[in-house]
Amino acid sequence: MDDINQDPGFAEGVGQLESALNTGDDIRETDIVFDCPYCGHGLVIDNRGAGLVIACASCGKPVQVPIPDGMDISDLDQGPENLQLQVRTLRNALLKAENRERELQKLLSGLTERRATLERARTNQLRRLGDLRQACERVQQQITEASVMMNRIFEMLQAELSQ
Ligand SMILES: [Zn+2]
Numbered sequence: 685m686d687d688i689n690q691d692p693g694f695a696e697g698v699g700q701l702e703s704a705l706n707t708g709d710d711i712r713e714t715d716i717v718f719d720c721p722y723c724g725h726g727l728v729i730d731n732r733g734a735g736l737v738i739a740c741a742s743c744g745k746p747v748q749v750p751i752p753d754g755m756d757i758s759d760l761d762q763g764p765e766n767l768q769l770q771v772r773t774l775r776n777a778l779l780k781a782e783n784r785e786r787e788l789q790k791l792l793s794g795l796t797e798r799r800a801t802l803e804r805a806r807t808n809q810l811r812r813l814g815d816l817r818q819a820c821e822r823v824q825q826q827i828t829e830a831s832v833m834m835n836r837i838f839e840m841l842q843a844e845l846s847q
Contacts (some may be wrong), residue, residue, distance in 0.1 A: 725743065734749050
């Protein structure tokens with residue numbers, strides 16, 4: 685895909701979208717209020733946006749603006765300008781999704797690194813435990829040898845005294 689940031693129409697489209705997406709408190713009677721089906725974020729858009737696909741202001745996924753009951757779709761201004769806005773909106777959503785994917789990839793490689801570090805630490809601890817066990821066995825062996833030698837000395841002393 686071409687770098688859409690270089691597209692002079694792109695920034696304009698985003699600007700139009702941001703003004704179309706009314707996120708303030710001043711909800712007008714003509715506004716359509718609905719929740720994003722993906723993230724549940726409350727969205728408010730002018731009723732001229734009914735039926736259009738817009739990017740959710742929160743998660744960036746493309747969502748279709750519901751058409752209110754009793755609204756005649758043929759009344760809607762679906763001229764080339766709106767279709768162009770829709771295309772730009774979808775490109776914006778795609779860009780956000782790509783950014784999200786990059787973030788997740790970064791997160792994944794971070795976790796993979798962390799896992800490798802923990803794996804190394806575990807291996808080191810197991811090795812240290814093995815070393816400790818060997819040291820204990822050596823000490824045990826030396827105690828046994830010393831005890832055998834002491835018994836021998838004791839027996840020699842006893843034999844000498846009984847003569
Ligand atoms: Zn959303």
